[in-house]
Amino acid sequence: MIQFLLKGILRDKSRSILPIIVVSIGVALTVVLSAYMKGAFGDLIDQNARFETGHVKIMTKAYAENKAQLPNDLALLEVDKLIESLDKDFPEMEWVNRIRFGGLIDVPDAQGESKGQGPAAGIAINLFDEKSSEAKRMNIESSIVKGGMPQKNGEAIIGNDFAEKLNLKIGDEITYFGTTMNGSMTFQNFIVSGTIRFGAAAMDRGAIVVDISDAQKMLDMENGTGELLGFSKLNIYDDEKVKQLADKFNQKYVDDLDEFAPIMLPLRAQNNLGEMIDYSSYMSSIFVFIFVFAMSIVLWNTGLLGGLRRYQEFGIRLALGEEKGMIYRRLILEAILIGVIGSIVGTLIGLGGAYYLQIVGIDISDYMDNSTMLMPSVLRAKVTPELFFIGFIPGLLAMVFGNMLSGLGIYKRETARLFKELEV
Amino acid sequence: MKNEAIISIQNVTKRFPVGDGEFTALKNINLEFQRGEFAGLVGPSGSGKTTLLNIIGSLDSPTEGDALVLGKNISELSHKESALLRNKHIGFIFQVYNLLPVYTVYENVEFALLLQNIPKVQRQKMVMEALEWVGLASMADKKPDKLSGGEGQRVAIARAMVKKPEIVIADEPSANLDAENTHAILKTMRELNENLGTTFLFSTHDEKVMGYLDRIVHLRDGAVEEDEIIKSKTTNQ
Structure with a gap:
């Protein structure tokens, strides 16, 4: 049956192309923005570490x-x-x-x-x-x-x-x-x-x-x-490990009142970098959430349009004896297949964009002339292993959510009206 | 094969809510169809033909009375059981062929078997056999948009017949066909009826279709006006 559904997805361009485009764009943007944020914040942290704070x-x-x-x-x-x-x-x-x-x-x-x-x-x-x-x-x-x-x-x-x-x-x-x-x-x-x-x-x-x-x-x-x-x-730089290390060191001098006693500060405790690290992580989550939400709405509408277009097909399937729950589950399965295809395409495009931004970067030196903040003048993306799967979160979730919402219409379908509906 | 009641309609009434009131589509219907019958429900629009077919096809249930199909009381079936009954035992042929446009002729026919989880090799055999019954084995790889109206309806017959159902319900199957194609598909259905013992139940007001039927149930205003048994019908008409 999966093979049968896949054939339908691949052949019915209007069923697959728009959702795949929407998912791909969303996934690609998620990947590029995640890579860029990771790279920019990573560079910022790395530069601070190398030049000023150490780990x-x-x-x-x-x-x-x-x-x-x-x-x-x-x-x-x-x-x-x-x-x-x-x-x-x-x-x-x-x-x-x-x-x-x-x-x-x-x-x-x-x-x-x-x-x-x-x-x-x-x-x-x-x-x-x-x-x-x-x-x-x-x-x-x-x-x-x-x-x-x-x-x-x-x-x-x-x-x-x-x-x-x-x-x-x-x-x-x-x-x-x-x-x-x-x-x-x-x-x-x-x-x-x-x-x-x-x-x-x-x-x-x-x-x-x-x-x-x-x-x-x-x-x-x-x-x-x-x-x-x-x-x-x-x-x-491992935020948690470094914090433990500093705690262990400082424990030795916690009761030392000598102002010349050493104290160890982890990177996050210097130059407001802790806030920067948390902000980076928070913003990444926000981006993923926004993409899931926005794409879900778009895909919900796409699903509704698709549902209208496939009204006849669902009717035939009901008449042939396919249960409503089964049609709904198979619709979700299709959504997963489309979501996976879109996520793979989007991830590849996103990785390409991220790689380009990793090599070329965005020059912000014109805005940094009077800055006292230690940050690189060219912000670059960073391609990391997590980029290979991060796009699948919004890609799959949005597609599945969107179709779960739009597919609910199947349960409202009255089988008693099938003959009339299928006459059209 | 015959003289075995496959469908038994007992005091069936069907009412639909209309505004604040009700519309009675079927009034105390009593009918019985034997296995292997080639029968039709005939009557003007609004006479209750489709409502009765819906109940027999387990797409709807009566408001009052019992509709027993293959021994199962339609009123007592859950949605899941109704779907299973349609899946295993009832085939549908519609006015419009309703083929899935993105799939080939072969795949359209195969779909009914996929729902039954029949293994691929067996499926292949059954699909090709069904396409041979309707004379379309050579068009298995064609898409529906490459078929003529008569060919499309023959694919729909193959899809309905491929699972070898006990009952086939055909709702105005000739409505979109010319005379030549109407005769061609009816001959095919008649042959399948005789060769496989499948019970065919039509809803029609087409004289050409009526000419092939063994039995015509005339409906008017939701009631049986006349139950006409026509004997000695053959495929050579």
Whole structure:
């Protein structure tokens, strides 16, 4: 019987084409939007993790309270010992030091006079250790516009826009002015080894990237770091797992009143990312619900029209002795077949669209010029395994709901009127 | 084969609500049809022919009285049992052939057997046999829109006959056919009646159809006006 119904669906274009088109469009949109939201929010979270929050971040409690001010005077000390203990307790994580610092960059002319200045948003990471994946994690090498990576202490990479503004060339010298962690003034000269554009407006303004050993020396932070970031070695952010990890770590220091005691914050507890993660999940559910609802209404109407067109067929089937319940169930079975076909077609189209958006993305850099939020300037979709089945939820549900509603008319059909009806 | 009451209508009355009142379509009908009869209900529009066929075909039930079809009291059957009775034992032929347009001739005939869950090999044999009865075996792969009116009605006969029902109900089967096709399908039905012993019950006011009947029940205003037995009818008319 299924084969018989399938033949009918495939041959009766008006019975199958419109519902398949509606289901396919809905499914394709669901897949593309899910992929795009997943990609955009994923990129946003990933970028925040890579550049700022880590999957978890350890700071002193006092630093954590004022972290927006980058208070390096409240930095973690004896970091090697802390990392050793963390490696033992959490072997699944990789721990990296980072120092963020503010200050001023001065560009001297040939006579040593200042020819230009600008605010510095410095970040110090481990650039020279071959085992360190920090440069890769922050995409530094691929973000370099001119020049190259620092090869030795005393070299720095600066923001490309800043370099262009001050007419800086590779090999030019710049001077950093700032304060040490002890509050005294510090000056440090750096040779520009390269210019960089991260693609995130908040990062690109006044960026200066130096090796962590230079920053430790410059800021009097021997064996100290402002932030200790933890990344899953699998590079997969697992919200629940990370939360457990942070709880476990913090449990050790819960009664420690020392403001220099460490505290671990999971990604979701930083930069409002928790709300972002929940919002992403909430919006995905809303999209799926909207598509199920909208498509159900369209397919209900399609089903009603189809039901009118198939009035004669249902009449013949009733006369031939097919039970009303059986006709209804077979109508639902047809809906499932159409829903599956539409969902497969829609998923393929949606995956194609999602893949295109994954490669090309949508450039929002024009809207990000003044943004302080750390987010990518090109939002891309992300093709994930769940996209292969997520479209089946609205595709099948809408088709089945729509036909369940429209098919109820079968039960109102009076068999006593069949002869009259079938005379027409 | 004959002299076995296959349909027994006992004091059947059928009323329909019309506005605030009622319309009586059948008034105290008493009739009996024997297995293998080739009979017809004849009368003007509104005489109750279709209402009586509906009751015999288990599509409707009487308001009063009993309609026994193959020993089953139609009034006592549930929807499911009525459907089963139609599915297994009653074939229908309509004024309009009512073939499913997206399916081939073969598939239209096969559909009646699919409802009975008959295995494919057996189905194939039965469908081809039914198409041979009506002389359309060579058109099995054609779609209904490629058939003439007479061919369409012959497919409808094959669909009604393929499950070898005890009773075939034909409602004005010649209404859309010319004289030549009317004679052709009636000859076919008559042959099936004689060869398979199927009881045929017609509703008609077509003189050509009446010429083939063994028995004509004249209805007027919901009552039997005359029950006319016509003997020695043959297929060679």
